[in-house]
Amino acid sequence: MTAQDIFLPYGVVSGLIFFMTIWKKWAEACGELIFPRRCSCCRVDLPSKGQVICGRCLDTVRYLHSPLCSCCGRGLPDSGGGDHLCGFCLRQPPVYSRARAAVHYEDPVSHLLHQLKYAADTSTLPALAQIMEPLVRELAQEFQPAGDRVIPVPLFPARLKKRGLNQSLLLARIFFPQAGEALLVDTLMRKRDTLPQTTLNGEARRKNLKAAFAVRNPAAVRGRRIFLVDDVLTTGTTVSECSRALLAAAAAEVCVLTVARVADYR
């Protein structure tokens, strides 16, 4: 075998790679023309380039706004007053100091979150960011990067590897674009691979997650207000267990933020 026999295949291979790269770019450009961008939810063609969700889908999103429970963020009947404590929080205050969600957990948001979480479809993020925008603006007024800390609900490492992403971390970056080093990715950890909460209910959910979380570096949370981020608030068991671990590590308080919230869970 001569040196040329070895170099020739390399030349062919690199030529092919170059050709494929050019072809891919060209095909993508043509694809935009032939197959325009589609709505992340209903797949209808979108008229303008920057759009990720169609007007019809966007119109169906139900935002959570006052009057809300000032503690758990539940939507309350509008009787002319402002935010106040709901009966559930009066009877049994949650572990966290308050929770806020941008919208009700229903289509199209539930579909977008499901795609992100289980299909690692990050193309849903711009649509979610658009939906989260009013709450993001509110948080920007309140968040103090010097003192506050942002913590996403962690996944067990094996599950993270399987899914390819932690949706809570991606959402935390949208909620707090200015967080920088105040976003703590590895401080709160999941000690064991728990069953998916969606397969359980009530007491089984609590047992499944009991002592499942721990703080790796308590000094990072001591005396801090923590903004704990998850995708959806369902029964509140996950964020309650995370809050317990954070408060045991001497965090000053925990505020829970989710994109969506199930209307009535207790």
Ligand SMILES: [Zn+2]
């Ligand atoms: Zn649509």
Ligand SMILES: [Zn+2]
């Ligand atoms: Zn409440």
